[in-house]
Amino acid sequence: MSNILSAGTPAPDFTLHVTPDQMLSLKELRGRPVILAFYPADWSPVCGDQMALYNEILPEFHRFNAELMGISVDGVWCHAAFSRDHKLHFPLLADFEPKGAVSKLYGAFRDGEGVSERALFVVDKNGTISWSYVSPIAVNPGADGILEALESLPK
Amino acid sequence: MATLKVPVGPADHSQGLADAPVTLVEYGDYECSHCGHAYSIVKSLQKRLGKQLRFVFRNFPLREIHPNAEAAAETAEFAATHGKFWDMHDLIFENQNSLSEQMLGDLAHRLTLDRQALRNALKSGTFAERVQGDFSSGVRSGVNGTPTFFINSQRHDSDFELETLLRAIQKMIHSYK
Numbered sequence: 001m002s003n004i005l006s007a008g009t010p011a012p013d014f015t016l017h018v019t020p021d022q023m024l025s026l027k028e029l030r031g032r033p034v035i036l037a038f039y040p041a042d043w044s045p046v047c048g049d050q051m052a053l054y055n056e057i058l059p060e061f062h063r064f065n066a067e068l069m070g071i072s073v074d075g076v077w078c079h080a081a082f083s084r085d086h087k088l089h090f091p092l093l094a095d096f097e098p099k100g101a102v103s104k105l106y107g108a109f110r111d112g113e114g115v116s117e118r119a120l121f122v123v124d125k126n127g128t129i130s131w132s133y134v135s136p137i138a139v140n141p142g143a144d145g146i147l148e149a150l151e152s153l154p155k
Numbered sequence: 156m157a158t159l160k161v162p163v164g165p166a167d168h169s170q171g172l173a174d175a176p177v178t179l180v181e182y183g184d185y186e187c188s189h190c191g192h193a194y195s196i197v198k199s200l201q202k203r204l205g206k207q208l209r210f211v212f213r214n215f216p217l218r219e220i221h222p223n224a225e226a227a228a229e230t231a232e233f234a235a236t237h238g239k240f241w242d243m244h245d246l247i248f249e250n251q252n253s254l255s256e257q258m259l260g261d262l263a264h265r266l267t268l269d270r271q272a273l274r275n276a277l278k279s280g281t282f283a284e285r286v287q288g289d290f291s292s293g294v295r296s297g298v299n300g301t302p303t304f305f306i307n308s309q310r311h312d313s314d315f316e317l318e319t320l321l322r323a324i325q326k327m328i329h330s331y332k
Contacts, residue, residue, distance in 0.1 A: 049300040055219050057294055087219050139312050142297035144157060 004107040004119050004134050011036075011123040012105040016093040020076045024069075024093065027127065033066040033153055034123040035146055038108045038116040040137060042074045042082035042092075050118070050140045055088050057143045064150040069093055072116050073100050108134065122149040157297025157310035163211050168240045170201065171209035176328050179208060179320075180305040182215035182293040185227035185247045186254055187301045189315075194248040196317050203321065207328055212244060214289040215301050223254040225286065230259045232282035233273050239266050 005011075011026060011034075018024040026034065039050055051070055054061075061068050070092040074082070079092040095102045095116065103109040108119035120141060122131040131149030135141040163169065163178055181197065183190040201208060214231075216224035227247050234243035246262045247254070256277065260270045276282060293303065297310055304311040304320070307327050313319050 052217060052220055053298075053300060056217050056290075060291070060294060089219075140299040142157060142299040142303075143294050144160070144297040147295065 004117065004132050005121070005129055007129055007131055009129045011121065011127050011129050012102075013127075014102045014105065016071070016095060016102060017076045018091045018093055019080065024091065026123070029067055030127055031125050033064055033125055033130075033150060035061060035066055035068045035150075036071060036106070036121040036123065037068065038071045038095075038103055038106065038119040038121075040110075040113070040115040040118060041072055042078050051082075051088060051092075052086050053140070054143060055086065055090065058089055060143070060147060061150070064153070066122075066150055071095050071102065073103065073114065110137070120146060122146060122153075124153055157299075159305045159308040159310075160295040161292035162308070163209075167211045167213065168235060168244070169209055169211045170241065172206055173209065175207055175209040177204070177208050177307055177324050178211060179324065180211045180213060180308075182213050182289070182296075182298045182301065182303045182305075184214075184216050184221055184224045184301040185231070185251060186221035186224040187217065188251070190302045191248055191251045193302045193304075193315050194245075196315060196320065199317050200320060200324065204324065208324065213293060214286045215293045215298055215303070216286065216290065217301060223256075223259075225283075226256055226259060226277055227254055228286045228289075229277055229280075229282040230263065230273060232285050233276050234263070234266060234268060237266075237268055239268065242266050 013025060013027050015023050015025040054068060068090040073095050075096045076094045079094055083092055100109045103116040108117040110117055118135040118137055118141060120133045121129055124130045130153060133145050159180060197210060201210060214228040216228045218225050231240055231243045231247060234240055243266060260273060263273045264270050302315060304315060306323055311323055
């Protein structure tokens with residue numbers, strides 16, 4: 001398993017495609033908590049479950065005014081199709097070119113397989129990582145850790 | 156390790172003895188085909204383990220992908236207020252491929268429950284809060300898809316085939332002795 005960035009580390013800024021013609025930078029979201037959910041791939045059954053699950057839990061994240069971003073090395077068109085198919089109401093970012101660059105910045109890239117780890121980060125409103133967790137690749141992490149991290153953010 | 160954050164209590168729907176050495180909690184969705192598969196596995200477990208197992212079912216409807224899951228969960232809760240939770244639970248899983256509000260009404264009728272009363276309860280969301288309570292407790296406990304099982308409050312992270320669950324439960328029974 002990778003050594004992911006830990007709590008207390010400033011979250012490295014990045015700019016990635018969120019749709020085929022739109023980019024999103026982490027720093028644009030300063031002022032509210034951000035959940036970064038790195039995952040290995042669109043369409044693999046476990047990931048579908050994880051993103052579908054977070055989609056259902058979105059209202060609980062929004063109670064903390066938090067934004068959720070899914071990130072994998074899949075391209076924008078793949079993300080668009082996956083998101084439409086799963087009726088996702090949160091953005092998926094394409095860490096596609098150069099492949100996995102952002103995942104690597106966060107220590108959440110699996111070299112051998114060329115995909116992101118199943119890694120979760122909660123970034124506070126000032127842009128500092130307040131919690132991070134990497135799950136065994138085969139185990140779909142629930143949302144309990146994310147919610148506990150959001151709860152313990154200073155109000 | 157994810158653990159059950161809301162302990163099993165009197166408000167839960169359970170089968171088996173409260174002092175059974177093992178309590179198996181399932182968070183499930185009536186429209187989820189994997190839960191349909193798990194339904195028959197749980198029946199086999201109950202047959203094999205008898206008094207050693209208590210089984211609890213909590214609702215975890217994935218509403219975005221399963222349009223009938225919420226209504227099905229509320230229908231089971233409606234039946235529960237007439238002492239027929241498990242009858243309805245079984246009927247819904249046995250007919251999960253043809254779920255609709257009409258069909259849920261038919262199932263209520265089969266259990267001699269008032270079809271119109273069910274329709275009203277679904278319309279006014281009488282049982283929505285109860286279902287949401289289960290859902291939230293699941294989220295807090297680390298439910299990571301459906302079905303998610305907890306064996307004596309520990310999340311079961313392996314597959315849910317009969318042999319796997321049986322082995323995990325028997326291991327728990329031995330540690331209990």
